[in-house]
């Protein structure tokens with residue numbers, strides 16, 4: 067055995083044939099990579115696999131040489147303690163080649179094998195290099211885009227793309243305008259000379275989708291809008307969406323640490339937006355060095371070392387690869403500390419900061435005043451548009467929902483230009499701080515009622531529901547009707563699409579998984595409440611929606 071743990075990492079999920087050596091004691095990470103560059107178009111899975119076949123042995127050999135050169139243990143011992151490899155997600159043909167190489171190496175060196183989830187590695191490297199205890203993680207990579215937070219032994223997906231990964235979306239646009247792969251860096255360069263044009267902006271709670279904005283961007287380029295302007299505006303909107311959902315995740319979990327992962331994280335504008343957002347809300351932001359952001363075996367070796375330390379190795383027979391491997395499928399064996407959600411605000415607090423707004427609370431007067439803040443990270447034109455649209459919608463939908471029999475606060479005043487709303491004060495605490503099966507079932511009924519009226523809430527989370535809390539206000543709870551109120555309709559809209567109703571339920575479901583200690587009975591309750599009042603087709607579609615967010619190349 068060497069003095070400190072040393073791990074050989076191998077990566078090859080799509081384009082980067084990469085091997086690395088991580089030395090836990092010195093924290094030294096040696097990385098050797100060989101990138102696949104398609105001659106035309108995007109990544110071809112077969113060609114990429116051929117690249118892996120040709121390039122993996124050489125990068126592994128270089129890494130092993132380095133391991134031997136820097137090894138101070140006896141020569142008869144292997145230069146590393148384990149071989150860690152990317153098991154997925156990724157392109158099947160590539161993964162299989164890397165898996166075969168890793169198994170052979172683990173046998174040849176007589177060291178254990180560690181099977182690493184590539185997406186968890188993208189986020190763990192940021193936790194490792196930042197030293198943050200319990201950050202929210204934004205993974206912005208080619209084939210994925212996830213918002214993740216640790217809870218009860220897993221990384222929970224708080225939000226994700228509903229169609230393609232963020233890098234792939236950008237790459238498809240650059241292919242359309244005839245630029246070579248990868249497109250991300252070219253968009254970044256072109257954007258330097260651009261000015262803002264209007265493009266779609268789609269967030270649903272902490273989920274988001276790129277299909278609308280990408281078709282509009284292609285259309286704009288076809289219509290003769292200067293490509294620089296399209297690139298600039300794509301960055302403003304796409305990264306604005308990712309920053310907004312990151313802020314919402316910080317707000318929901320009460321965390322004040324954010325880390326970035328994935329190849330798109332190399333983009334300076336994205337990093338700037340995230341840093342500005344964190345600064346504005348008093349949170350800390352960390353982005354690892356570029357060599358750890360793009361696909362690389364260093365992150366595989368670093369997480370491999372943590373897993374190895376925890377005894378989380380894998381038998382050769384069980385080490386098959388999984389091209390759909392989701393981050394929330396991984397039992398997190400290497401973390402023991404369970405961060406508590408920050409406690410709900412005290413009864414006396416008079417000002418609350420949400421993800422979007424500052425809310426001033428006048429409990430005695432029975433009023434709250436909500437003011438959407440200008441976001442410094444956002445382009446001023448977009449910021450202005452979103453603030454005004456959302457304030458108007460929130461006013462309208464809050465009242466319409468009540469007419470449909472869904473408890474909401476009475477709107478007493480609205481000023482769209484100032485992005486200001488005044489409501490009746492309702493409930494005693496947020497559902498997040500008083501989660502019960504009965505209340506969650508109520509939310510299911512409320513959502514069903516809204517949907518039946520053609521309204522989508524848009525951001526139903528455990529913080530956007532107010533409940534009466536027995537310990538905080540006895541008198542209140544002696545009322546016969548303990549009510550569950552929906553608030554914050556700013557992302558709502560009218561629609562008759564079953565898909566949109568299912569998405570609404572999905573958003574609530576994700577917030578339960580992200581904030582509850584024992585989410586299963588609650589997830590059951592929201593479905594049963596919904597079934598009492600609503601349309602079964604929506605619940606069926608929910609199952610479909612849950613199957614998405616899989617690896618899509």
Ligand SMILES: C[C@@H](O)[C@H](NC(=O)OP(=O)(O)OC[C@H]1O[C@@H](n2cnc3c(N)ncnc32)[C@H](O)[C@@H]1O)C(=O)O
Pocket residue numbers: 079080081155156157184185188206207208209210231232233234236237248249250251254328329330331332333334359360361
């Ligand atoms: C499953 C795995 O194979 C996949 N990996 C992956 O997509 O490679 P990654 O290195 O994380 O990200 C590559 C993407 O990152 C984009 N990219 C690179 N530099 C960029 C930049 N400066 N601005 C925007 N995008 C950039 C590229 O255009 C490309 O779409 C993933 O993590 O989803």
Ligand SMILES: Nc1ncnc2c1ncn2[C@@H]1O[C@H](COP(=O)(O)OP(=O)(O)OP(=O)(O)O)[C@@H](O)[C@H]1O
Pocket residue numbers: 314317318418419420421422423424425434436475489490491492493495496525529530532553554556
């Ligand atoms: N009518 C109300 N009665 C009582 N409390 C309220 C009311 N409206 C808002 N709050 C409190 O203020 C918090 C933030 O409000 P709201 O969700 O509307 O703001 P936001 O910035 O849009 O938040 P987010 O986007 O993070 O959900 C709520 O979680 C709730 O605790």
Ligand SMILES: [Fe+2]
Pocket residue numbers: 184188207208328329360361
């Ligand atoms: Fe990646």
